Amino acid sequence: MSERPKTETGGLAAVAGAAKQAPGRGLPPVHLWHPEHCGDIDIIIRADGVWMHEGAPIGRAELVRLFSTVLRKDPDGYHLVTPAEKLKITVEDLPFRAVTLEHVGGRMVFTTDVGDAVEAGAGHPIVVETDPVTGEPAPRIHVRGDLWARIVRSIFYELVETATVEAGRLVVRSDGESFALGPVGAGVE
Incomplete structure (x- = not known):
């Protein structure tokens, strides 16, 4: 891995300070912030969800949650963003992991490893692709902006158990929307 320039001075402190400005558990308006890129910061979100x-x-966990609220994906990658700074970080897979699932009145509500509750539906689709390396299903759910959560294996198995077969595909429903998990007989039954 190549060495990145560090912009630690003010970087982490500024990010934490900006994130704390969000009232309650609301999210800061990172989509409205357009500062210049300040450099890279040595933060990696590993594929297993651990922030390094x-x-x-x-x-x-409180600090990870705080940083997650100012995370944004731009065309050039993932960044922690404040009104004054934009610091690029590394994300090995997806920034979040969907670690719990609750079925509430015809809706599926996922909770991420950073505490976001996401109700699957038109605005938060479930997408299942095939991992090009393992050939296994790689399910994800939209969280916010261009940020997604990898659905952990145990939760995916729970989805498969509740799925119905429609036109040769396993399908789950939430909030009036249908989401295909994959074809029957393709390792997802």
């Missing part, structure tokens, strides 16, 4: 800073896991 300078090679060590960020151990405080």
Whole structure:
């Protein structure tokens, strides 16, 4: 991995400060912030959902949640964004993981590893692609902006168990929308 320039001075503190400006548990309006790119910061969101800073896991869940609220995906990658700074980070797969699922009156509500509740539906589709390396299903759900959560294996199995077969495909429904999990007999039955 190539060495990145570090912009730690003010970077993490500024990001944390900007995230704290969001009232309650609401999200800061990162879509309205368009600062210049300030450089890269040594934060990696690993494929298993662990947030790393300078090679060590960020151990405080509150800090990870705080940073997740100012995360944005732009055409050139993932960034932590404040009104004054834009710092590029590395995301190995997707930034979030859907780790729980609740069925509530015909709706499926997923909770991510950073505490976001996402109701599957037209605005938050479930998409299942095939992992090009393993050939296994790679399910995800839209969270916000251009940010997605990888649906963890146990939750995907739960979806498969509740699916119905329609035209040779396994399908789940939430909030009046249908989502195909894959063809019957393709490793998802």
